[in-house]
Amino acid sequence: MSEPTTLTSPSTQTAAARAVVASLGKEESYLRTVVRRFFRHRLAGIGLFAFLAMILVAVLAPLLAPHDPNQIFDQFQAAPSSAHLLGTDPVGRDVLSRLIYGARVSITVSVGAVSVYVIIGVCVGLAAGYYGKVVDSVLMRVVDVFMSFPYFMVILILVAVIGPSLMNITLAIGVLGWPVISRLVRGSVLSIKNQDYVKAGIALGYSTPKILFQHILPNALSPIIVNATFGIANAIILESGLSFLGLGVRPPAASWGNMLSDAQSITVMTSQPWLWLPPGIAIFVTVLAINFVGDGLRDALESRETKSHR
Amino acid sequence: MTTYIIRRILISIPVLLGVTVLNFFIVQLAPGSPADLYLDPNASPDYKERVEAALGLDQPIMVQYLNWLGQLVRGDLGLSYVSRTPVAEVIGSRIGPTLLLMGAALVVAYAIAIPVGILAAKRKGTWADYTVVGGAFFGVSIPHFFLGLGLIYVFALQLGWLPTGNMATIGGDGGGLWDRIQHLILPVAVLATAISGNMVRYVRSSMVDALSEDYVRTAHAKGLPPGVVTHKHALRNALIPLVTVLSVDLAGLLGGAIVTEQIFQWPGLGMLTIQSISSRDYSVLMGVNLIAALAVFAANLLADIVYAVVDPRIEYT
Numbered sequence: 001m002s003e004p005t006t007l008t009s010p011s012t013q014t015a016a017a018r019a020v021v022a023s024l025g026k027e028e029s030y031l032r033t034v035v036r037r038f039f040r041h042r043l044a045g046i047g048l049f050a051f052l053a054m055i056l057v058a059v060l061a062p063l064l065a066p067h068d069p070n071q072i073f074d075q076f077q078a079a080p081s082s083a084h085l086l087g088t089d090p091v092g093r094d095v096l097s098r099l100i101y102g103a104r105v106s107i108t109v110s111v112g113a114v115s116v117y118v119i120i121g122v123c124v125g126l127a128a129g130y131y132g133k134v135v136d137s138v139l140m141r142v143v144d145v146f147m148s149f150p151y152f153m154v155i156l157i158l159v160a161v162i163g164p165s166l167m168n169i170t171l172a173i174g175v176l177g178w179p180v181i182s183r184l185v186r187g188s189v190l191s192i193k194n195q196d197y198v199k200a201g202i203a204l205g206y207s208t209p210k211i212l213f214q215h216i217l218p219n220a221l222s223p224i225i226v227n228a229t230f231g232i233a234n235a236i237i238l239e240s241g242l243s244f245l246g247l248g249v250r251p252p253a254a255s256w257g258n259m260l261s262d263a264q265s266i267t268v269m270t271s272q273p274w275l276w277l278p279p280g281i282a283i284f285v286t287v288l289a290i291n292f293v294g295d296g297l298r299d300a301l302e303s304r305e306t307k308s309h310r
Numbered sequence: 311m312t313t314y315i316i317r318r319i320l321i322s323i324p325v326l327l328g329v330t331v332l333n334f335f336i337v338q339l340a341p342g343s344p345a346d347l348y349l350d351p352n353a354s355p356d357y358k359e360r361v362e363a364a365l366g367l368d369q370p371i372m373v374q375y376l377n378w379l380g381q382l383v384r385g386d387l388g389l390s391y392v393s394r395t396p397v398a399e400v401i402g403s404r405i406g407p408t409l410l411l412m413g414a415a416l417v418v419a420y421a422i423a424i425p426v427g428i429l430a431a432k433r434k435g436t437w438a439d440y441t442v443v444g445g446a447f448f449g450v451s452i453p454h455f456f457l458g459l460g461l462i463y464v465f466a467l468q469l470g471w472l473p474t475g476n477m478a479t480i481g482g483d484g485g486g487l488w489d490r491i492q493h494l495i496l497p498v499a500v501l502a503t504a505i506s507g508n509m510v511r512y513v514r515s516s517m518v519d520a521l522s523e524d525y526v527r528t529a530h531a532k533g534l535p536p537g538v539v540t541h542k543h544a545l546r547n548a549l550i551p552l553v554t555v556l557s558v559d560l561a562g563l564l565g566g567a568i569v570t571e572q573i574f575q576w577p578g579l580g581m582l583t584i585q586s587i588s589s590r591d592y593s594v595l596m597g598v599n600l601i602a603a604l605a606v607f608a609a610n611l612l613a614d615i616v617y618a619v620v621d622p623r624i625e626y627t
Contacts, residue, residue: 088560102329109601141321141324141325141328142328144322144325144328144610145328145329145331145332145444146332146605147561147610147612148325148329148604148606148607149329149332149333149561149599149602149603149604149606150560150561150562150564150565150603150606151561151562151565152564152565152566153564153565153568153583153598153599153602154336154603155600156568156583157336157337157583157587157595157599158336158339160587160595161337161339161340161342161592162338163340163341170593176418196429200346209428224313233451237453240453240455241453241455241569244453244455244569245568245569245572245584246494247587257455258457260455260459261455264459264573265458266474269459269463269467270463270467270468271461276459278454280459281459282450283453284456286451286454287451287452287453288447288448288451288607291451292447293446
């Protein structure tokens with residue numbers, strides 16, 4: 001909005017107040033509709049359950065893990081037994097314990113990275129959509145620049161340059177991942193900013209940040225939530241891919257990706273499946289679960305999409 | 311429409327410049343000086359300064375960028391820090407295998423995704439549809455390296471049908487066509503799985519939308535055979551939005567090629583990237599990153615232009 005619209009009539013304020021009251025009542029039932037729609041998508045319910053279980057495993061890792069993930073036992077590459085349910089790795093560490101601690105890495109990096117890029121993306125998208133004109137063109141060209149780089153390749157190179165660590169991969173995924181969110185937010189802002197309640201906010205002299213974050217943003221949340229959910233799944237794949245290539249979480253810290261990279265030899269693959277199957281399955285199941293949640297959220301939050309996506 | 315195309319091209323010029331800026335500055339984040347790679351660690355600081363001056367590293371960063379850009383415009387990507395051969399040559403020798411891998415994966419992915427997506431849309435809500443949607447979720451959720459290892463385990467190690475890696479059997483006659491194809495099957499399967507998983511969902515939802523359009527009902531009402539309605543009326547319109555998906559797929563393929571080439575020891579750009587990372591050959595990394603970005607950039611531009619040409623429903627001003 002470049003020029004604020006003036007609303008002076010007192011009746012408009014009453015109308016606005018009534019609208020607010022109405023929307024509050026509607027908000028509650030809307031939430032219930034969303035929850036109902038979400039759980040109607042059966043796989044989404046299962047996915048949510050699996051994802052919450054994964055978070056619980058990550059949080060309670062020290063309690064759940066039978067051993068210290070870095071403790072070295074005298075049998076290495078031991079087959080699964082009652083002492084080591086998933087056997088031991090080539091260094092003699094307990095695979096199950098490393099798997100459990102690996103969940104921490106996946107959840108930390110993915111949630112951290114997505115939080116970083118949602119914050120950047122939302123700010124850029126709000127600014128571009130709200131101010132329009134030059135601000136919009138400049139920001140959208142910057143988005144085009146970022147989107148020209150193949151995501152995985154540029155993250156890989158950035159991490160290789162700044163040095164692999166948990167912090168750096170989280171930042172690299174976060175700093176390079178925001179353009180999609182900013183495009184989504186910009187689109188929502190463009191369709192919201194001419195609504196009466198935004199004009200009313202401007203007329204009442206609210207500060208621009210208040211209008212942006214309290215009036216516009218809450219109404220643009222649905223696509224952000226859906227995209228961020230798929231983003232978490234994607235970030236888990238990115239992190240494990242980086243760690244697999246030796247450019248993610250550094251050993252001895254356990255990550256599902258670096259556990260798999262130890263399995264790149266023919267002997268390990270044929271005779272020690274406990275070394276490569278569990279971390280691979282863990283990544284796959286977690287990512288699948290989060291993708292189901294994302295799909296369920298899309299159905300529940302974006303009614304227009306319900307038509308095409310089951 | 312011509313105005314739109316011209317404007318679209320003009321808008322992309324600053325984007326192109328931005329791509330070179332970002333590419334240049336990412337590598338500048340590296341700790342230490344590139345001169346360290348040329349020098350003996352025991353070289354005197356004085357000698358190091360002279361080498362840096364000779365390489366232009368003593369100049370302000372903006373000047374360095376402009377020098378680099380000047381070279382770039384003349385098609386010069388600089389010299390590899392490690393092999394001292396021109397970066398353009400290094401990339402040129404590796405680009406063929408990657409294009410072959412990506413091209414084959416793209417063809418396979420589309421050959422699967424388009425008919426399967428149409429089938430799912432036509433039988434929406436049936437078991438066939440659920441199976442397709444489930445398969446698509448599988449495709450986008452399984453990491454390349456896990457699928458790759460799994461396929462090697464089953465088809466190369468257990469069944470012994472296919473080789474575990476490389477482009478052709480080493481030694482012998484260098485590999486005939488069948489040998490080449492055998493080496494191509496597994497890596498292509500890995501890349502195509504992710505791409506087609508994504509693609510199926512686009513085709514399906516695009517087709518579901520098209521099938522519910524009024525012109526499809528009209529065509530049915532006219533008494534046209536159902537096959538003609540789906541394939542001539544609905545499909546053509548459903549496939550238009552997919553033009554824009556191609557550039558997204560290209561970016562995904564380039565990223566996926568890194569992991570896939572590494573697993574299958576495929577001597578393309580992906581393996582070059584990993585090798586250059588471990589030898590800290592930043593000039594090659596910069597070159598690979600730039601080429602990849604330019605490819606995606608060009609695909610984006612082309613997709614927008616093609617979209618404008620093939621979809622007469624949209625008016626551009």
